[in-house]
Amino acid sequence: MGIDLAQFHEAFFEESFEALESMEAALLKLDVGAPDPEVINTVFRVAHSIKGGAGMFNFSDIASFTHTCETLLDGVRAGRTRLTTAVMDLLLKSVDVMREMLRAAQRKESFDPQKVADLQFDLEVAVANNDVAAAPAAAVQAASAAPATEAQLPEWQISVKPLENMLSRGNEPLALFAALAEHGELSVTASIDAVPPLAKIDPHRCYVHWVLRLKSAASEQQIAEAFEWVEGDCDYRITPAAAVSPAAKPGTPAPAPPPAAAAVAPEVPSPPPAPAEAAAARPAAKTDAAPAANSGDAGSIRVSVGKIDELINTVGEVVITQSMLAQLGALVEGPSAEQLRSGLAQLERNVRELHESVMRVRMLPIGFAFSRFPRLVRDVAQRLGKQIDLKLTGEQTELDKTVLERIGDPLVHLVRNSIDHGIEKPEERVAAGKPAAGTVHLEAFHRGSAIIIEVSDDGRGLDCDRILAKARSRGLVGPSETPSEEAIFELIFLPGFSTAEQTTDLSGRGVGMDVVRRNIKSLGGKIDIRSARGRGSRFSISLPLTLAIVDGQSVCVGCETYIVPLVSIVESLQIKAGGVNRLSNAGEVISFRGDYLPLLRLYELFGAEPRSRAIHEGLVVVVEGEGQRVGLFVDDLRGQQQVVIKSLEANYGHVPGISGATILGDGAVALILDVPGLIRSTARRVAA
Amino acid sequence: MNANPTKTAASDAASRQVLTFVLGEETYGVDILRVQEIRGWSAVTKIPNSPPHVLGVLNLRGSIVPIVDLRKRFNLAQAEYTAVTVIIVLTVRSEAGRRDFGVVVDGVSDVVDVDAGAVKPTPDLGARAATDHISGLVSIAERMVVLLDIDRLIGSQLADSVGADAAAISEAARAA
Numbered sequence: 001m002g003i004d005l006a007q008f009h010e011a012f013f014e015e016s017f018e019a020l021e022s023m024e025a026a027l028l029k030l031d032v033g034a035p036d037p038e039v040i041n042t043v044f045r046v047a048h049s050i051k052g053g054a055g056m057f058n059f060s061d062i063a064s065f066t067h068t069c070e071t072l073l074d075g076v077r078a079g080r081t082r083l084t085t086a087v088m089d090l091l092l093k094s095v096d097v098m099r100e101m102l103r104a105a106q107r108k109e110s111f112d113p114q115k116v117a118d119l120q121f122d123l124e125v126a127v128a129n130n131d132v133a134a135a136p137a138a139a140v141q142a143a144s145a146a147p148a149t150e151a152q153l154p155e156w157q158i159s160v161k162p163l164e165n166m167l168s169r170g171n172e173p174l175a176l177f178a179a180l181a182e183h184g185e186l187s188v189t190a191s192i193d194a195v196p197p198l199a200k201i202d203p204h205r206c207y208v209h210w211v212l213r214l215k216s217a218a219s220e221q222q223i224a225e226a227f228e229w230v231e232g233d234c235d236y237r238i239t240p241a242a243a244v245s246p247a248a249k250p251g252t253p254a255p256a257p258p259p260a261a262a263a264v265a266p267e268v269p270s271p272p273p274a275p276a277e278a279a280a281a282r283p284a285a286k287t288d289a290a291p292a293a294n295s296g297d298a299g300s301i302r303v304s305v306g307k308i309d310e311l312i313n314t315v316g317e318v319v320i321t322q323s324m325l326a327q328l329g330a331l332v333e334g335p336s337a338e339q340l341r342s343g344l345a346q347l348e349r350n351v352r353e354l355h356e357s358v359m360r361v362r363m364l365p366i367g368f369a370f371s372r373f374p375r376l377v378r379d380v381a382q383r384l385g386k387q388i389d390l391k392l393t394g395e396q397t398e399l400d401k402t403v404l405e406r407i408g409d410p411l412v413h414l415v416r417n418s419i420d421h422g423i424e425k426p427e428e429r430v431a432a433g434k435p436a437a438g439t440v441h442l443e444a445f446h447r448g449s450a451i452i453i454e455v456s457d458d459g460r461g462l463d464c465d466r467i468l469a470k471a472r473s474r475g476l477v478g479p480s481e482t483p484s485e486e487a488i489f490e491l492i493f494l495p496g497f498s499t500a501e502q503t504t505d506l507s508g509r510g511v512g513m514d515v516v517r518r519n520i521k522s523l524g525g526k527i528d529i530r531s532a533r534g535r536g537s538r539f540s541i542s543l544p545l546t547l548a549i550v551d552g553q554s555v556c557v558g559c560e561t562y563i564v565p566l567v568s569i570v571e572s573l574q575i576k577a578g579g580v581n582r583l584s585n586a587g588e589v590i591s592f593r594g595d596y597l598p599l600l601r602l603y604e605l606f607g608a609e610p611r612s613r614a615i616h617e618g619l620v621v622v623v624e625g626e627g628q629r630v631g632l633f634v635d636d637l638r639g640q641q642q643v644v645i646k647s648l649e650a651n652y653g654h655v656p657g658i659s660g661a662t663i664l665g666d667g668a669v670a671l672i673l674d675v676p677g678l679i680r681s682t683a684r685r686v687a688a
Numbered sequence: 689m690n691a692n693p694t695k696t697a698a699s700d701a702a703s704r705q706v707l708t709f710v711l712g713e714e715t716y717g718v719d720i721l722r723v724q725e726i727r728g729w730s731a732v733t734k735i736p737n738s739p740p741h742v743l744g745v746l747n748l749r750g751s752i753v754p755i756v757d758l759r760k761r762f763n764l765a766q767a768e769y770t771a772v773t774v775i776i777v778l779t780v781r782s783e784a785g786r787r788d789f790g791v792v793v794d795g796v797s798d799v800v801d802v803d804a805g806a807v808k809p810t811p812d813l814g815a816r817a818a819t820d821h822i823s824g825l826v827s828i829a830e831r832m833v834v835l836l837d838i839d840r841l842i843g844s845q846l847a848d849s850v851g852a853d854a855a856a857i858s859e860a861a862r863a864a
Binding site: 670 | 731732733734735736737738742744745746747750751752753754787788789
């Protein structure tokens with residue numbers, strides 16, 4: 001072809017991996033008893049496009065394998081092959097093998113051909129076993145075709161002789177015929193003279209050639225267009241047929257061919273089974289592809305994450321500059337000051353919108369992380385002999401791409417744990433009066449500026465006694481100590497802690513939960529456990545939506561400015577002199593809407609010199625986190641602004657009570673308060 | 689004890705460039721390749737409960753960089769921060785990756801070539817902690833220059849301080 005196709009390989013791989021994912025998801029949606037034809041069409045289409053791509057890029061082994069897979073799918077679609085669990089397994093395995101083949105091709109490694117051949121053989125057996133009554137069904141359809149309305153149209157004779165590699169390059173004669181049939185009435189005669197005896201047949205080769213007669217007003221060029229894709233893969237000749245009706249009026253456009261004309265004569269015995277069905281199904285496949293495209297990838301482009309991050313960084317700087325201008329603008333006086341300020345207000349709105357839009361670019365629905373679970377649950381459950389219903393909710397909940405990518409593994413671990421340790425065997429469940437099939441529920445939703453992901457199951461729950469016994473035997477808990485239930489649950493996050501009596505290859509090696517928690521913490525999130533013996537457990541992960549930005553309220557303490565994330569602020573108020581009560585030695589409390597809240601004097605906590613220590617001369621900011629409220633005593637409130645979170649840990653380290661830093665409009669650094677952390681430290685203090 | 693400086697000196701290339709700076713009466717040197725930039729003094733933002741020699745953090749073109757007062761670190765008499773006070777921004781590499789930080793010094797002197805052979809090991813003064821961060825001594829123009837091993841000086845120091853912070857906050861809380 002003269003074009004270096006290698007430059008498109010990466011895109012092909014990327015698209016194919018995505019396609020395989022959607023194929024897998026669609027397969028898992030299929031009901032073995034009553035497969036939804038729409039879904040089968042989706043699966044078929046995906047396989048077909050991978051085959052086409054692989055053929056085009058000369059990955060002939062992938063193309064050939066996918067072709068076999070497609071044949072089986074085609075059988076399923078046509079109802080010739082019953083979709084049994086065995087066939088499903090086979091198809092899922094094929095997805096795995098295709099993925100591995102693609103991966104190997106991507107890395108330019110070779111892939112174990114035996115593995116492919118074995119599965120391909122299984123697929124072929126499955127096709128052969130179920131291939132029943134194809135020809136009669138097709139014949140009926142063909143007979144009903146060919147209404148003789150276009151007798152006066154010119155007739156073309158087209159001979160098609162595929163070259164050896166046409167099939168292995170992913171081209172299907174059937175598709176070609178369907179394209180031709182769009183021009184008018186088509187009849188196909190297959191010549192099987194060249195087909196060798198069965199023993200000598202190479203299944204990858206096409207031995208059949210065809211003579212087609214097409215009644216159509218289309219020009220030779222229009223007809224030749226159908227051959228564009230097979231150019232170089234087959235020899236063809238288009239000639240006006242001898243019996244052309246002279247009545248053909250040049251220049252008169254042909255009436256649209258009736259849809260029935262799309263049927264193709266069924267004398268084609270060997271390569272693609274079920275031609276009639278496939279041809280009939282193709283238009284259907286096209287129509288349902290359109291809405292799918294509208295909902296999902298309408299006009300999307302691929303952009304590298306690096307570029308987006310650059311954009312986000314720049315916008316972050318714009319946000320900083322904007323807040324600097326806003327501060328300056330407030331000080332300006334003079335005739336045009338008012339105009340300047342209204343312009344700045346406009347700028348602020350625009351910058352905010354710009355920032356939100358840019359941040360949304362990075363947001364992806366969590367469904368991407370959830371999509372692997374149906375398969376995983378199916379496999380794990382099968383291996384363990386358990387019955388699991390997987391429920392997914394909130395797949396549309398969006399979160400930052402980085403967070404999304406890094407939450408996948410912890411979730412896999414939690415789900416595996418739920419199946420392995422949580423859900424009981426069917427007989428155990430029935431004995432306990434529960435349905436035989438256990439439920440694992442993955443749920444995502446937004447709460448404030450956090451996304452909550454919950455993994456819950458209705459299994460046996462965490463066994464406090466066993467965890468405690470294990471902890472005692474390891475000396476983690478003293479023999480006389482009786483920790484609270486919560487504290488016991490905490491124990492399972494310790495490195496190397498596992499109560500599984502028998503470690504399986506799935507879980508129970510005790511390398512898991514501490515890693516899970518570390519990963520979640522590194523994302524600025526946390527994980528909580530709730531569990532009831534015999535009723536199940538729930539792991540609740542709370543993650544920040546994005547790692548880059550926060551709406552903040554500036555407060556000052558002494559000469560330092562701190563940022564309090566706006567989401568955690570309940571109210572700011574002034575307390576009258578004497579409004580603070582001391583709880584013996586444990587600390588101070590203030591009265592707030594009928595409740596008593598602990599009071600944290602930030603200057604004490606941070607070792608700063610306050611403007612005043614008298615409660616009525618400063619302000620109290622009531623903040624909430626982890627379900628608790630505390631009052632923060634500060635000198636004064638400043639403006640509210642969006643701040644870009646910068647890491648303090650990159651060059652320094654973690655500071656308790658501080659979640660990060662930001663750069664203010666004047667270029668100075670302000671620290672961002674870690675409200676949940678502050679609240680935890682108060683809780684510890686009160687407990688102490 | 690003496691093994692450290694000798695080993696460091698021997699493993700270095702025959703000659704290297706060193707940025708020298710003054711702290712009180714003494715002259716110190718750091719490997720020029722570790723120097724990011726030299727900038728004037730500007731006010732820093734304090735970090736709560738940080739060790740005394742960590743003055744705070746500065747905005748260095750969008751990244752947050754801690755500033756260390758070397759006088760405090762070396763227990764020298766306190767000096768005023770004036771217009772000639774400078775911050776040298778240095779890079780340390782540790783297992784945790786690359787970190788940038790600034791050191792406050794009285795003034796920057798010169799960039800000099802130091803011959804590896806001319807570097808003398810630090811004499812054992814008995815007080816181990818005091819010489820751990822010194823990679824050797826060298827004489828330049830009749831003056832003794834103390835070559836600093838900044839990875840040892842800061843790499844461990846900031847990390848330690850972070851570990852101590854957890855205790856510090858609960859102490860601060862208890863004091864309240």
